[in-house]
Amino acid sequence: MAKIVACYKWVIDETDIRVKDDLSIDVSRAQRKLSDYDRNTIEAAVRAAKEAGAQAVGLTFGTDKIKPSLKEALSRGLTEVYWVASDKAESADGKITANILAAAIRTIKDVSVVLCTDGSSDSFARQTAPRIAAILGWPVVTGVRQLEIAGDAATVTQARENSWETLRAPLPAVFAVLPEINPAPIPGLMAIVSAAKKPNTELKAEDLGASFETNVRTAGAKGYAMDRKNIMFTEGAMADRVRELALALRKEGVL
Amino acid sequence: MSEDKFDAIIVGAGIAGATAALLLAREGLSVVVVERGNYAGAKNMTGGRLYAHSLEAVIPGFAEAAPVERRVTQERISLMTETGCFTASFLNGRPGAPDRDSYVVLRGAFDRWLMEQAEAAGAMLVSGVLVDDLLTRDGRVCGVIAGEDKMPAEVVILADGANSQLLERAGLRAEPVGPRQMAVGVKEVIEFDDKVVEDRFNLLPGEGLAWLFAGLPSGGKVGGGFLYTNKASVSVGLVATTAEFMKSERTIHELLERFKAHPAIEPLLKGGKLAEYSGHMVAEGGYDMIPRLYNDGVVVIGEAAHLVINLGYTVRGMDLAAGSAQAAAKAVIAAKQAGDFSARSLAAYKTFLDDSFVIKDMKHYRKFPHFMENSRLFNEYPEMLEKICAGIFTVDGRAPASMLSKLMEPMKEVGLLNLMKDGLKGARSL
Incomplete structure (x- = not known):
């Protein structure tokens, strides 16, 4: 069965971030959460899979703290989640993240569609989808507000500044979707309980052979007051x- | 057991729910805990003090691993008026003993840790889901309903707190609880830089202060204020019976602001940053408000069963929660072995609970809630002490009155008969 992969990010809850008096940033007490709009993206993957008779799976890359994300992602209707954990994830930029995710996608069989969110709720850099597509050599459309899969092509509506544009892309392809694509319902009791029984697969970063090289270094981070x-x-x-x-x-x- | 039928569904991941889940999971029962907050502890609140003895029986030495704030070594009790504050202070310098100790805790961190212990033992946590109703068949409880989902279980354990909506549905309480039996509590957590708390409250590292107030904090009405020291913050708040707010012109928030602005409190909070504001219902009716504790397929534990003791100088709920969870778990494990979850089988819970410190203590202090409904405790006595002290400690060049009259004048204002009556009544109800 063809797979629709929803990429998601387990981010620091921004409401827990504290800016201290010296403008240094304290995230020591911050909880983590599923990046807000990724909830809509996962739901989009689940809906598209249902329509197309495909299987919706999840994929995430993060530190060893991503484990609790699996249950949450699975309770939102995915049938399986693949995850890559590395302590280097904390400082990973768009290039490294896309390298890892693309390498992981290659190991997952029968991927027809990759869905990313247009931007994550922490950095909102909007790089992941275009970079993954470039690495895999697949078509990419960003700003997608509507998605329809029929056979070996997808018809998507892209939001432009003053217009909507309908595009057709052959599969496999990568799409960066907007939260307005569909609502993100809160998982119910049964969905959460059944998530505990669903499979998850760890992909080791070293087995993927993806590069952790990047030219961008974080020089410092400072709060704004x-x-x-x-x-x-x-x-x-x-x-x-x-x-x-x-x-x-x-x-x-x-x- | 069928594929998706759990042995037990526990409603609420507080101290009671998580402790019961841990004990049942340890015995191999399939347990799911359904919590309406986004994580265990998200919606839970305490002023701050956990008496360790009962949880110690479940997880020996828990305080070593758990995120407790400070071990209480200093006690203060104050009678507060608008312009004065009479304080009794006690430093307990004895070395700690796990079964006698108490800790200041913040529930957001503590309950999450406790629930993680239950999950590690095999219990499942479902958070962010509100149980709307109980699933019943032929009058017996057989599961829960949440939204569109119906989930069956052999037994449902209600641990959904002071404001349990499910008690009546389970046939455990016929009459709704009145405003005299419920109090409302508010609390602010005020943060400081590290070390400030220890310097300001004269504490050794890891050691903490528990401070209770009568009089001004609750506006002279039934209730009281509290202040507990956390690691790098202070929990300050007050509790007042809800009935008082039905006729009071002050809101509870205004009372808290006035309490915080009192000259005995304001300097202690200076420079702190407000990190958290919370409010919660508190069951205060005592032994006489305990509902029926079990029925076919259901038991109730913790504050949902009104297991709270408020003596003014000691406020207990969390240790009773853990104690009732142990009694309930014992009964449910026996019911599982017998394959019988009927009321007759679950009656063992009440037997175990009656036999435990929980009901023994509740019974002992049975008359205390009525004693507390005495307005002199919150008005005349704090004022009397202020007048006595002001009389003793003031020098103004006028002819001195005798010590006896300095003591007697303010006492006569209250009425010597009243003093005797209240003293006797208080001593008897304790």
Whole structure:
């Protein structure tokens, strides 16, 4: 049976990221989650597989912390998940990630479609789909808001700035989909319980033979803090303070 | 057992639910825990103190591995008025003993850890799913309903907390709980740089403070304030009976703000950053509010069974939760061996629970909730102490009054008869 591969990323929950007073970034207490829009992408793969009589499987690359992601991805309707764990994943850029994912896709039999999300909720670099397609030599369409698979070709609608464009691509192909392609329903009780029984396959990074070389290095990361004027009106009667506040706001050009 | 029928479905991944799951999984029963939050502990709340003895029986030495914040070595109790605060303080310098110790915990981290122990033993956690209803056949509980899904099980263990919606469905409580039996609690977790907590509260590394307040925090109404020290933060909050808010012009949030602004508290929180704000219902009715504990195919444990003891100077729920989980697990394991999950078989749970510290303690303090419904405890007595202390410690150049009159005048205002009556009543109910 042909396989539709949904690539997903297990990211740090951005609501748990703290910027300290010295603008250093603290992720030590951050939980991880499925990248928000990847939920829609997995659902898109499940729906497309159902229509096309194919099998929807998942693929992810991350550190040894990705294990809990398997249950979540499988509970969303995938029949199997392939995963590559490496401690180098934390600093991997689009090039390394695409190298690993493309090598993994080569080892999975009968892949007809690869779905990525247009961008992940952490870096939103939008590189994974085009790079995977380039490595595999497959066609790629990004910004996909509608997907239909018929035989050995897919018809997709791409969102442009002021228009939608319908494109046809022979399979196998890679598509980067937008969250609006379909909703991402919350998995129910039975779906989560049955996910525990579904298979997952670890692919070892060293067996894939993919390169971890890249020319981009992270030089540093710093939080961003808005500078505030910290002007407080604490003296005098309330009416006077309000008048002062209004005056100051006018002076700043706010009012 | 059929392919998709579990031995037990546990509703709620708090201390009660996770402990029961761990014990059942250890005995090889198939267990699934259904939690409405996105992870175990996500929706759970405590002021902060876990008495270790009962969980210690399940996981000996758990505090070594679990994410506990601090071991409590300092106790403070205060009677607080708007302008004063009378505090009794006790430092327990004895070395720790696992079965006597207590720990300050934050549930988000602690419950997650406890549930992981249950998962490692073979229990399954399903999070982010709300159990809407119970599956019943011929009047007996035979599973749960969540959304469109119906999941069968031999027994359902209700561990869904103070505000259990499923008790009535299970036929375990006929009458809804009234506002006098339920309190509402709010808490802020205020973060500091490391070391600040130890310096400010005079603590050794790893050791912590538990501080309870009566009087001003609950606005002179039934309830009280609390402050617990975490690793690098402080949990500060208050609990007040919901009935009081039906006639009070102040919201609980306003009460908390006033408590935090009190001169005894404000300097301790200075420079801290608000990291978390939470609110929760608390069962406060005591022994007389415990519902029926079992029926055909169902038992109820933890705070869902109103297993909470609030004595003002000691507030307990989590140790009772773990204790009731042990009693229930024992009964369910026996029921599995007998292949009988009827009410008659599960009645063993009540026998085990009655025999355990849980019900013995609840019975012992049975009269205390009524004693606490005395407004003098939260108004006249804090004021009396403030007047006595202000009288003793103030020098203003006027002719001194005798020590006896400094003590007696404020006491007479309350009424000596009232003092005696309340003293006797309190001593008897403890």
